[in-house]
Amino acid sequence: MKVGIPKGLLYYKYGVFMKTFFDKLGAEIVVSPDTNRQILNEGVKYCVDEACLPIKVFHGHVSYLKDKCDVIFIPRIMSIREKEYICPKFCGLTEMIANSIPDLPFLLGEPIYWTPKEKLMKWALNTGKYLTNDKQKIKKALESALSKQNKTKNTIKQPKLKYKVALLGHPYSVYDPFLNMDLVKKLNRLNVEIITEDAVDDKSIDFEVNKLFKKPFWTFARNTYGAAVNLVKGQKIDGVVYISSFACGIDSVLIELIEHETPNLPFIVLKIDEHTGEAGFNTRIEAFADMLGRRLNFAYNNTAYG
């Protein structure tokens, strides 16, 4: 059986897990290619207009896969940590896809709860039964997928450069170079190296998050907020670049919370949607990099505006 895995959304974080799990079950795996113009256009065509860019791109990946495999896996991840969620759109992802794209093959879109492990096992059994009748095989596949996933760590290799900024945003915006228009390379060319939230350990994140009035119930919000505040307080960075999709509900809260904690640091929010013009995007990044230079070269007590 051919299982299609769309290369969108949390593939960038849990791709290893998805591939290993289906591979161990003996399925043939078809992964959609890196996001490209055609996939984006397909996604925009099918997806509901109000959705954010990553969701639209994901629709494009599914549409690419629809006649190339027997079933398509939809990573409907409800929650990664206990009492925390991803986003309502993730919870309803399977329904969104099923009602938006015509002529789909069967969708493997069972809800995934990452913790506790019994719930994850339930998902594995529910999903695996379409591929094999052997329960032991499914359990083994889950174990090896988990252990492989735990060993991999998401990183972007960075050279040592003059300025260092925190690149914040949801994993699929940060790690998909088409979505963010090759932001990392562009920054590197401007003598700016980046550090992502993955560089901050869980304990330091918890330490910062616990100071909030209300514990954030979005995993991305928790990670990004905690990591940002930790990096700012540690004075390890010269600025913050936040890559955010237009109309993201989580970011509308999160950016404000982070800005509140970084009063004297250059902070740029780059909004992306399917219309983003690359030239304007480049100009803004260049201006930001210039400002970082001015702050370091000419003054020591500048405002956040340079």
Next chain:
Amino acid sequence: MLITIPHMGNVYLAAKALFDGIDVPYVIPEPNNKESLQKGSLYSPEEMCLPFKLMMGNYMQSIEKGADTILITGSCGPCRYGEYCELQIKILSKLGHDLDFIVLDAPGEIGMDEFLRRLGKIFKASSKSRAEKLLAIKRAFRVMDSIEKLEAKAHYLAGYEINKGDCKRILRQCKKDAFGCDNPVEMLRVIKEYLKKINAVPVDKTKNPIKLSIIGEIYTVIEPYSNLNIEDKLMDYGVSTKRLLTPSWWYRDIVLKPLKLNSPGLRRASKEYLPLYIGGHGRECIGEAVLAHKEGMDGAIQIFPLGCMPEIVTKAILPSIQRDKNFPIMSLIVDEMTGEAGFMTRIEAFLDMIKSQKKTN
């Protein structure tokens, strides 16, 4: 302590009854208006949804009148409503307002002790006895229930009334008179009187008006200013409307949720299209659309604020219901820029379409 609440439909009447009953000083902000929206949007993040902006506007106007404590409800679902309080506290303190926020999250999420501690903050300021406090709470709930009953009746009878405008006039007058009362007993009496009046409105039962269901995001369907008074306008057009989501539905839902006894009908109806709770009231919206079709309504109007995450999911699903059941559904998106004329044109076109469909059937 001078307590205030943000607006949401008729909640201000119940809040007034409660605060009058326990004798705690309070400020009810002006009804939502252009100024409160402008003030609210000025201090809110740009991409934030409309309810946040209107609530901020309410706070700003109450603060001008001296309010120093804000009472709001919370949630811990994946919808961003649960994060409102965090951000509002930060924004208001940045503006130099030192306010006490009382956030009533569901007891299941924060623990019963914490819930009672927060609730206790309001009642500490009251000099009334325990029995009187409980009575005041009971009366506030009764005010909420009866004003909603009146409102639902008025909206439904508007399609059948013989003298056009009767229902609308009675509803308006009732709200005005109820707000003028200074004690809950008096308020309940006034509402009861108007309930009698609305039952006596002359109706023509042979009429076959257009019947619509109002579905969507809870704040924007309940708060008339945020949806440009859509229910009043539909009353003017002689359309009967029904709406399930009300403040009293909401608190019943919260109480019954831990027992999984909340709205079994909606669960069953939504199962085919959306079998999971996705936060906000997305599943309810789908359930309502299916139920509206079953009840023989002629169509449904979905209203939600721009960028509302759960409703974007439902907007992707609703066309399937529309197609499968041949049931017209229109989605209206509201934000602080919504122009009234374009909004009206869309509603009129929708009504015309249903009218012609009704004729051919």
